[in-house]
Amino acid sequence: MTDVARRAGVALGTVSNVLNYPEKVSPETVQRVRDVIDELGFVRNTNARDLAGGRSRTIGLSVIDISNSLFVDIARGAQNFAEETGLNVMIANSDNKLESQDASLSFFDGSRVAGILLAPMQDSRASIDRVRRHGRPVVVLNYDDGDDDTCRVLVDNELVGYLAAQHLISLGRTRLAFIGGRDNLQPVHLRRAGARRAVEEAGGRVTLEEIPTETLDPPSGAEVGRAIIGRPPADRPDGVIAVTDLLGMAIIQVFNGAGVAVPSDIAVMGCDHNSAAWGGTISLTSVQMRGLEMGREGLRLLIDEISTSRDEHVHQTVMLEPAIVARESTVGRSAVVQR
């Protein structure tokens, strides 16, 4: 910056003003300084800027698993909003390792980022507290650790299950099956509870069969699919809710290969709108988890917390409403207007 000042024949402070408060400098000086900046290819040092200014324009996003499309959506949502507000989002991936998550948080802490968006892998209050004690705001995404002493953005997973079941019921299905992983996973538990509620509300005319699976991956889905096919047609469900899209996709393919028509014989749907399951020829009905909104809302809350006086900030929890995305696997080809 000194070089720029000398070359433009002005003082250092003037260059700074041109950069930060151009309205305080005469137009011709602004022009001259800017020309020199271009000429020299000057890029101002963000570190020094943040250090001297005592603030930062970048926020850190830490996600558990960047290969899951929900987290990719979260990142994109946050970035889009950040763009509008002149902030920068840096992504750190934890690759499902808790120690990596901690390392990322420490890195962000050391970088004196303005704030942190954290989509944690499990209860991370200890790490969060540490960072926050250093005065760095943290907003938690997609994980309910029951701590309302922090801002969070969550999706109503009970409603996810409820909407899914309701969707199938509204299509006239009466023998539902809920294919889920183990119940100790928070989202699985909640979605199952929601499905039960919808079935109960339907009175006695709808039944719900619950089939647990070992994992949430395709092989488990295929296994369940084969088990269903092994039963006499009258004994099969006519509507299947898979707790993840990957599970649902695998089930569809088994049905496909066995001549069971989807959705006419059996309607199938997933619950987490995961692009990793978009490879199919039968597009999959699912429930939108609103990753984009989650990222965007999270950043909004974070900005709010950053700019509010530290003591006066009121933490809030935003509960996002999931929404059915109806596709061919439940409503059939003709009803799908656009992919």
Added chain:
Amino acid sequence: MTDVARRAGVALGTVSNVLNYPEKVSPETVQRVRDVIDELGFVRNTNARDLAGGRSRTIGLSVIDISNSLFVDIARGAQNFAEETGLNVMIANSDNKLESQDASLSFFDGSRVAGILLAPMQDSRASIDRVRRHGRPVVVLNYDDGDDDTCRVLVDNELVGYLAAQHLISLGRTRLAFIGGRDNLQPVHLRRAGARRAVEEAGGRVTLEEIPTETLDPPSGAEVGRAIIGRPPADRPDGVIAVTDLLGMAIIQVFNGAGVAVPSDIAVMGCDHNSAAWGGTISLTSVQMRGLEMGREGLRLLIDEISTSRDEHVHQTVMLEPAIVARESTVGRSAVVQR
């Protein structure tokens, strides 16, 4: 740090030494200072550190599209290696927008990162030159712009096609089909050329049919699949190479639904080992694009360029060898040892 020094009853410089060169400080002092650091929850300011030290321990990774699993792999490869070397990798996603890519590069430039890994969306020499003129090393990943004035890590796409065709030929298939997008895409062009070479080498006993597609997405694959099924069995290929996994997966599902057995009637394989196509019950043979190695090698080259004296550095191109990943869709279920 001043607080730490005062609380520990030592000078500022000593705290710095404890942090950076503990061997230069007496053990008891080290211990005392460290205790105070823990007690105060002190985290040193990376910005100030980099500013004062004139270097940085973080490197920037800019990818075109974080929703493509190849780029996710690249990121993970780079991060794994970075962990071993005490560096930090910050990911910036460009969401397929060229202006975002430029913004990311400028951000990294302003942050004075040690170096940049760039997986660009198209010829980006202009942007690269700008950054490099500021003395910041850049390594290009997965894109061959013909510029050997930079370090690059590429995958031999011609070999991808060659290996794919060879794999099918070695399984006794003689009527191959290459299902590709438009030939103006560099990878498509190269893979097709490789497939041709393998077929030529096989002499007259193997034929290669080339079927272009509008896009590289599932719908195009399904379309081709239906076209193939529409032909009399003797007229159909017995081995299909889809230029992307998504295409391949869609084709398999069409075959599946029509009672065409994969791989016994027709073997099908993809070419880019994309996890977005892993949802199937028939696991897909593909060609490993070595994203992890790409990230790792890229970072290795980058570190080399960073530490080498600026003038003495010799740019190099690492050409990664793709490898067949044989799965059920070509070799059948029994031959697949593990997923």
Added chain:
DNA sequence: GTGAAAGCGCTAACAT
């Protein structure tokens, strides 16, 4: 082994 002091490249308050 430890301490003192000069910067790193900026911002922001103040002086002109």
Added chain:
DNA sequence: ATGTTAGCGCTTTCAC
């Protein structure tokens, strides 16, 4: 409107 200057929190000589 422009120039001057004191830090921001550290690293790094160089003395002690």
